[in-house]
Every structure is written in C-alpha cells, then in structure tokens.
Amino acid sequence: MLDTTTELRSLLKDPSLLEHRAYIGGQFVDGDGTFDVTNPARGDVIAQVADIKRPQVAGAIAQAEAAQKDWAKWTGKERAGVLRKWYDLMMANQEDLAVILTAEMGKPLAEARGEIAYGASFIEFFAEEAKRIYGETIPGHQRDKRITVLKQPIGVAASITPWNFPNAMITRKAGPALAAGCAFVARPAELTPLSATAIAVLADRAGIPAGVFNVVPSSNASETGLEFCENNAVRKLTFTGSTEVGRILMRQAADTVMKCSMELGGNAPFIVFDDADIDAAVEGAIMCKFRNNGQTCVCANRIYVQAGVYDEFAAKLKAAVEKMNIGDGLDDGIHFGPLINAKAVTKVQDHIADATAKGAEVILGGNPSELGGTFFQPTIVTGASKDMLFSTDETFGPLAPLFKFEDEDEVIALANDTIFGLASYFYAKDLSRVYKVAEELEYGIVGVNTGIISTELAPFGGVKQSGLGREGSHHGIEDYLEMKYICMSV
Ligand SMILES: NC(=O)C1=CN([C@@H]2O[C@H](COP(=O)(O)OP(=O)(O)OC[C@H]3O[C@@H](n4cnc5c(N)ncnc54)[C@H](OP(=O)(O)O)[C@@H]3O)[C@@H](O)[C@H]2O)C=CC1
Numbered sequence: 208m209l210d211t212t213t214e215l216r217s218l219l220k221d222p223s224l225l226e227h228r229a230y231i232g233g234q235f236v237d238g239d240g241t242f243d244v245t246n247p248a249r250g251d252v253i254a255q256v257a258d259i260k261r262p263q264v265a266g267a268i269a270q271a272e273a274a275q276k277d278w279a280k281w282t283g284k285e286r287a288g289v290l291r292k293w294y295d296l297m298m299a300n301q302e303d304l305a306v307i308l309t310a311e312m313g314k315p316l317a318e319a320r321g322e323i324a325y326g327a328s329f330i331e332f333f334a335e336e337a338k339r340i341y342g343e344t345i346p347g348h349q350r351d352k353r354i355t356v357l358k359q360p361i362g363v364a365a366s367i368t369p370w371n372f373p374n375a376m377i378t379r380k381a382g383p384a385l386a387a388g389c390a391f392v393a394r395p396a397e398l399t400p401l402s403a404t405a406i407a408v409l410a411d412r413a414g415i416p417a418g419v420f421n422v423v424p425s426s427n428a429s430e431t432g433l434e435f436c437e438n439n440a441v442r443k444l445t446f447t448g449s450t451e452v453g454r455i456l457m458r459q460a461a462d463t464v465m466k467c468s469m470e471l472g473g474n475a476p477f478i479v480f481d482d483a484d485i486d487a488a489v490e491g492a493i494m495c496k497f498r499n500n501g502q503t504c505v506c507a508n509r510i511y512v513q514a515g516v517y518d519e520f521a522a523k524l525k526a527a528v529e530k531m532n533i534g535d536g537l538d539d540g541i542h543f544g545p546l547i548n549a550k551a552v553t554k555v556q557d558h559i560a561d562a563t564a565k566g567a568e569v570i571l572g573g574n575p576s577e578l579g580g581t582f583f584q585p586t587i588v589t590g591a592s593k594d595m596l597f598s599t600d601e602t603f604g605p606l607a608p609l610f611k612f613e614d615e616d617e618v619i620a621l622a623n624d625t626i627f628g629l630a631s632y633f634y635a636k637d638l639s640r641v642y643k644v645a646e647e648l649e650y651g652i653v654g655v656n657t658g659i660i661s662t663e664l665a666p667f668g669g670v671k672q673s674g675l676g677r678e679g680s681h682h683g684i685e686d687y688l689e690m691k692y693i694c695m696s697v
C-alpha cells in the first residue's frame with residue numbers, strides 16, 4: 208500500500224513520469240494552486256497537481272490553435288512517424304504507467320497493464336490511419352465542372368474524460384485527433400490526472416510539436432468545460448462520462464454549434480440462454496461484470512438467465528467469484544481493488560438495499576469488505592426484478608443481479624427496456640437464435656459468447672442516450688475531419 212509520493216516514486220523505474228505539472232505549449236507549468244490526488248486503497252495523498260483555472264485553459268487553447276496550423280501541414284506519413292514513437296514509448300514504459308494508474312485509480316496492476324496496452328493501441332492504430340485520409344473526385348454536373356472532395360482536420364479538439372480508464376479514454380481520442388492533424392487539449396478527471404501528465408511526458412519525448420498535445424488538470428471540471436464550449440477556437444468536444452454530464456456539455460456546446468463526440472453511460476444486459484455453454488457464460492460474466500470492479504460503462508449491469516439453467520448458472524457463478532481476492536491493486540493476485548470513492552460504495556449499497564427490500568436474495572457478499580475504506584465484497588443477488596434500481600440505473604460497482612426469464616421475445620424486450628444502448632452480451636449456440644437476438648438488441652455493441660468486446664479495431668460507441676459517434680476502427684478518425692468540396696470550372 209502507498210502512503211506518500213516518495214513511496215510511489217520509489218516504485219518507478221523512471222520517476223520523472225510522475226509529473227504533477229500541466230503540459231501547455233510544450234512546457235510543464237504550474238497552475239493557480241494545486242489539488243490533491245489520493246490513493247483509493249489507502250486514502251493517502253500521493254501527489255499535489257497543478258490546478259489549471261480558466262485563464263490558463265484559454266491559454267492552452269490559444270497555443271493549440273497556433274500549433275495546429277503547422278501540424279496540419281505535416282504529411283500523414285510524418286504525423287504517423289511521431290505518433291508511432293509515442294506508442295513505442297508508452298509500451299517501453301508500460302510498467303511505470305501501470306503503477307501510476309493503479310496508484311491513482313485503484314484497479315489491480317494486471318488490469319492497469321492491460322489498460323496501458325489498450326490505450327497505446329489507439330495511438331498505434333491511428334498512426335497508421337494518418338496515411339489513409341482519402342478524399343475523392345466526383346464527375347462534374349456540367350461539362351466544364353470538376354468536383355474534388357477533401358478531408359481536412361477540424362482544428363482544435365478538447366477532451367473531458369473519466370477516472371475509470373484514465374489512460375485509454377484520453378488516447379482513444381488523442382490518437383485519431385492528432386492523426387487527422389488536429390491539436391488537442393485534454394482535461395483529465397480530478398481524481399486521476401497523473402496518467403494524463405505521464406503520457407504528456409512521453410509525448411514531449413516523442414517529438415510531438417509544442418502545443419499539439421496539451422494536458423490541463425483542474426479541480427473545477429465545469430469551469431474547464433465552459434471554456435472548452437465557449438471558446439470559438441475549439442471546434443470539437445469529445446467527452447466520455449455519464450449521460451447526465453454529456454447532456455450538460457451538449458447544451459453548452461450548442462451555443463457555438465460545436466461538433467461533439469459523446470461516450471456516455473450504459474446499462475448492459477448479459478443474457479444466458481438455455482443452450483449456452485454455462486461454464487463459458489460464467490467465465491464471461493465474471494470478466495464482463497467485475498472488470499475494473501464493475502466500474503466500466505460496458506460492464507454487465509443486468510444478468511438475465513433462462514429458467515432451465517438459472518440455478519446451475521447461479522451456483523457456478525457464486526463458486527467462481529468466492530475464490531477471487533480483494534486487496535490493494537499494487538499487490539499480486541488481486542482481482543478486486545478499492546472502489547474509486549465513498550460515493551461509489553454508497554451507490555452499490557443503495558442498489559443492494561433496494562433489491563433486498565423488494566424481494567431479492569443476496570447469495571454472495573453484500574457488505575463493505577473487512578479491509579475497510581472503499582473496499583467492497585463482490586456481490587451476487589438472485590430474484591432480481593425490473594422494479595429494482597439496477598434495472599434502470601448503472602451500478603458502476605461489483606454487484607451482479609440475476610434475473611430469470613422464460614423465452615427469447617421476453618428477454619429481448621427486457622434487455623431493450625432502457626434509455627441506454629451501449630454494450631450488450633449473450634451466450635447461445637443456436638445459429639438462428641444468435642442472428643435474431645444480435646439483430647434485435649438495440650445497442651451499439653453486441654458481444655456473442657464473449658464478455659469482453661473492447662478493441663481499437665472496432666467502432667466503439669452507443670445508441671439512444673449512450674452517446675454520439677464512434678471511437679476506434681477506421682470510422683474513428685472521421686469525427687476529427689471536416690469534408691470540403693471544390694467545384695472548379697475548367
Ligand atoms: N461510454 C463510455 O465510454 C463511458 C461512460 N462512462 C460513464 O460515466 C460515469 C462514471 O464516470 P464519472 O467520471 O463518474 O462520470 P462523470 O460524468 O461524473 O465525469 C466524467 C468527467 O466529466 C467531468 N465533469 C463532471 N461534471 C462536469 C461538467 N459540468 N462540465 C464539464 N465536465 C464535467 C468529470 O470531472 P471530475 O471528475 O473532475 O469532476 C470527469 O472528468 C458512468 O455513468 C459511466 O457509465 C464512464 C466511462 C466510459
């Protein structure tokens with residue numbers, strides 16, 4: 208467990224990656240005061256980070272606007288080269304970046320290592336895509352007319368990202384933005400700014416030009432968001448977080464008709480049919496529900512099990528989860544770290560209390576861990592029903608509610624009965640069932656016989672109130688490009 212910055216530095220091969228300053232215009236700078244970053248496993252302050260208030264945010268935007276003009280003149284191949292160096296440095300420093308991530312966010316080190324590789328994969332992928340930003344020619348509408356379509360960078364892009372993936376949620380946006388020729392201003396979550404400043408150190412070392420990539424940590428998210436939305440030099444806002452905050456930002460961005468990408472909340476159904484491989488479904492449910500301690504937008508929030516296999520699935524899930532370990536994410540063999548804060552613990556407790564008051568039964572866990580702090584027992588409840596809070600609200604914690612259902616049409620209707628539409632999952636073998644269910648689920652992502660769907664190669668994103676736009680895949684760069692056509696008389 209960690210108690211001070213000194214101890215965290217001692218764990219790093221390269222302590223200079225533990226950067227408490229902001230990164231603006233190619234310089235590491237102090238802010239107007241500092242704010243504390245704590246280690247969730249112990250609650251001790253591990254860093255005091257530069258607090259960038261609105262005037263300095265405006266300054267970062269001005270630096271980005273100036274730098275972007277030249278950055279856009281680089282060839283795609285030149286941008287690809289420097290992005291590839293950034294990727295190589297991320298992977299060369301994967302262990303240190305993972306330790307910093309676990310220290311500020313709490314997830315087990317093995318998961319943090321995975322996040323660093325996942326985050327870096329977006330830089331790797333979009334470095335390549337920088338060379339493939341194609342336009343087109345269109346046959347003229349008159350004999351003397353020629354039409355050419357160009358794709359050009361939108362300009363300055365600003366990001367606001369959550370604490371649960373403090374590395375990957377930034378690189379998933381900065382990768383396509385920089386590949387497209389945009390400049391980027393990142394505002395990380397107050398709880399987890401160190402992962403962002405660490406990749407700024409590596410951006411600097413990779414030779415990304417001053418002002419192209421900027422990190423502005425702050426203790427006042429709404430102030431930064433207002434500057435991003437009201438500053439005419441910002442032409443793109445990209446946000447990952449709750450739907451509630453997404454709505455606020457979209458309203459604010461409307462005044463400058465700003466392009467937005469929104470990766471918002473989820474409420475993922477995880478469906479187990481009676482023809483499923485139950486052991487595989489149990490394994491998938493554990494990965495899908497308990498990854499990051501349930502603190503991901505694509506975690507299973509509702510687990511529906513067909514009546515004929517309900518008892519078997521519940522028993523096997525309980526038997527597997529009770530073997531898993533809770534503890535400090537920096538220790539070996541840990542599956543569940545601490546939750547991010549006390550508010551997160553309260554939400555899990557509220558969902559459990561609501562469910563048991565309405566007839567659900569806790570068959571595993573249900574209480575804070577004896578470790579204290581924000582550690583919580585992984586919990587499974589049976590007898591879940593649609594009048595319970597977790598049917599409509601994202602728990603964002605280690606709570607697995609098991610619902611029983613009878614047939615396909617019933618469970619598809621239950622699964623789709625939500626304002627969200629990000630990720631969904633089901634286990635089945637019958638081919639016609641697989642096609643029918645996959646096509647009828649109203650989600651941006653469907654996992655079939657798998658509980659993990661995240662990759663840089665696919666267009667990640669939601670429908671309904673889970674968001675706008677896609678991140679990853681060749682589609683991901685389109686959100687950072689403007690289309691222009693030239694109509695020429697010859
Ligand atoms: N679709 C997706 O890919 C993802 C969705 N989410 C969703 O986000 C939620 C959990 O993450 P959480 O961080 O609590 O979500 P929040 O929406 O509360 O916060 C997300 C980010 O927005 C910032 N923020 C909060 N209020 C404002 C505001 N008024 N103006 C500008 N920025 C603001 C936060 O800053 P600060 O924290 O510093 O206050 C944080 O950096 C869940 O609902 C989850 O489903 C989370 C991750 C991924």
Ligand SMILES: O=C(O)[C@H](O)CS(=O)(=O)O
Pocket residue numbers: 371372375376447502503504505661667
């Ligand atoms: O923030 C999240 O929850 C991520 O979007 C989930 S994933 O992309 O890491 O799977």
